[in-house]
Amino acid sequence: MEKRYLFTPGPTPVPPEVLAAMAEPMVHHRGSDFRAVYERALERLRDVFRTKADVLLFAASGTGAMDSAAANLCTPGQRVAVVTAGAFGDRWVALCEQYGLDVQKLAYEWGEAPSPDEVGAAVRESGAGVVFCTHSETSTGVVADVQGLKQAVGDATLVVDAISSLGAVPLETDAWGIDVVLSGSQKALMCPPGLAMASVADPLWERLPQSRSFYFDWRRARKAQEMFDAAFTPAVSLIRGLEVALGLIAEAGLDAAFERHVRLGRAARAGLKAMGLELFSPDDDSSAVVTVANVPDGIDGGELLRHLRDRHGVTLAPGQGHLKGKIFRIGHIGWFDVFDIAAALAAVELSLTELGADVERGVAVPRAFEAYDEHVAV
């Protein structure tokens, strides 16, 4: 009977309209009713990706989209660069190494933002033809300047993992000339996990090598999608949910979503600071996806999260890698409003107090509302 609250940066809360669409009786994926849904979903994905290019859709987690990029863009032994400043950047490294690529690792401390100038210089020096990076590094709350990165790497193909950022913070695929943008359904797109997406800029198609993956073969996927079909049985229920979710986003407008995420980030930061916590994620408007705080001295991060969850039904996200136990993360992506921030802050404040930490009571939530109140131009 206990009520549960999900404040993690993926999976994220799913609107009831989307859940209801997923519960509709099954239809055949080649029937005219599903085709119409599929066509609308593909069209709306283009809008959210801010591209006129094809957005390929796969039944897979977001990592499947990352896999598809390495498998379709690279040949064994090819020199590539990976920009990493966290767990998801490190996933790029592992993936590229497993594909036998010659990986130039451009590593930053977890929590740092990659410098476009440094990355540009390193890529020019190595001659890497493909550069993999992470837009929103969910493990640290840092959003990278991918527009700057594209300018810096010039003609190299830039592949952006936008899994937790797409639909939350601006990413102008065509206007910024980003070659490949990858995303997943379970973040700002407000759907359950299970759909992966890849936008592929038009000029790339002519020079793609043969795909090293059968399942994630971009050419096969594109050919099928041209007929509003899928190469292999698509995840019908999830796509119906996606179509509804993208409709909700379109209704309010993508710019409104960007603004809301900035304001949610402001509210989260203001509240955490007001109760006396230190931020791990950047204290500026770039940090609009997930807000990360250091766990106060004397408190174990694992215990805090278990307490939040087991005592109060509130799920936040832990630190990953070497940050495990040292930080906690509040996701505010997708179907998220300021009262969710209020609930998350209130739960953190209560739990820390219960665990004996010295936090300021009663100020976080009002400060969060104040910070949320100022409109911003994105």
Add this chain to the structure above:
Amino acid sequence: MEKRYLFTPGPTPVPPEVLAAMAEPMVHHRGSDFRAVYERALERLRDVFRTKADVLLFAASGTGAMDSAAANLCTPGQRVAVVTAGAFGDRWVALCEQYGLDVQKLAYEWGEAPSPDEVGAAVRESGAGVVFCTHSETSTGVVADVQGLKQAVGDATLVVDAISSLGAVPLETDAWGIDVVLSGSQKALMCPPGLAMASVADPLWERLPQSRSFYFDWRRARKAQEMFDAAFTPAVSLIRGLEVALGLIAEAGLDAAFERHVRLGRAARAGLKAMGLELFSPDDDSSAVVTVANVPDGIDGGELLRHLRDRHGVTLAPGQGHLKGKIFRIGHIGWFDVFDIAAALAAVELSLTELGADVERGVAVPRAFEAYDEHVAV
């Protein structure tokens, strides 16, 4: 407002309990409540696969499981054999060729059943170490004798695509010594598409080469599943649905499901023959997954299916490949009872009459009930 009827061999109808589970509010995939669901789903999958070995679960279509087998079992240039007698056997050929394997193609006419003796002799001659085959060839309605195939190929690793057969017809993974069995959620497992599974026999683990796929890396998946975790964000909603569906199957018992499918096949065949149609799929109890009939002379198969769908809301499956327009297929897998067969037969009879074919009226449905009525020991 028109009511829709789905009689295709995948996606198949999904029980309301499963749809309802998919519509529950999102939870985090690492929380204790989801872990319990995941653990039960993995345990129940073992029961349905009739194995004590690990059954790996991926967010993907069934083809993802096929991809994973070639990527995890084979190295470039390796000699493998592929048994094909239809569209899904041909998919194995395309997949193995794309992975750069040295493919010995053992091709049968579409509609034929592969001969274990012939396959065994050919594999002994070529020395292929891995043999790929299809249990239920959904394009033709033929169910292959995979027990015989395993006996015939001996020490070679047998990989069985059981996507449309698992849970519908007997497949004794451990008792028959089948090395790798692959399946998907959207057939007899009564779920929407989007989950792929692979059972991997214990002795294989020691001799696996490095996976050529990052996303479908069996070792990474197994390691995560040992902790009831997933290597990458799992398809939470679909897994909740799967857990409920597997519970429904367990409640009635797998043997009861096998018997029901045999009887559904009998009913479908009896009805089609009674109205004067010729069967394309085998006229025996092996054919329990999908029943295939030739389109009568003078009728276009595409027109028949469009008529069924657009005029009556009834979806059947068309012929694939060179059989397009010449056959139609009635799936009776998963959440399917004899009254669905009755509805499908009645719709075919009515539509053929409306299109001017000379079919016997009023006899198909009673004959189907008679054929269904005899219990069978599976």
